[in-house]
Amino acid sequence: MSVKTAIYPGFFDPVTNGHLSIINRGLHVFDNLIIAILHNPQKTPLFSVEERIKMIKQSIKGQPRIEVDTFDGLLVDYAVKRNSNVILRGLRALSDFEYEFQMALMNRKLNRDVQSIFLMTDYKWFYTSSTIIKEAASFGGDVSGLVPKVVNEKLKEKFQQLKKT
């Protein structure tokens, strides 16, 4: 049987427990996962790419079947470059559906050999996203339990730093 590698793409600004849940479940389906962080110079992320990679690596604790990488340009081109034909995405609320559907169809139009596979998020992470977690944390809200410990610490550090500047 051939080894199946899936690409799990996103901004991961920062990685959340919802992402980790999809990653762990993805490992039950695929042999290897490549977590692919989009490097988009037009967006101003809270965390640099280096910080995001570090937080992901600390959160997955050396799991040998996971690689963390960055990409720019088209996702389907990156998948081909990495010898994969599967894009793994998590689906949360109904509101995700339209965007994910659109993205999957566009990716399919761009390359019919690359398949998009979706895993429903666990009910625990149904309402969370990196964006809403950052917003709550920026006002001092307690987001523990929604992100890995290392991310929680980094969020506190980052918003304290930003307050000072």
Ligand code: PNS
């Ligand atoms: O974290 P996100 O916002 O859910 O990630 C979105 C991402 C990075 C998967 C998506 O924006 C993407 O794949 N961008 C790469 C550019 C691309 O291939 N665009 C065409 C398909 S929409």
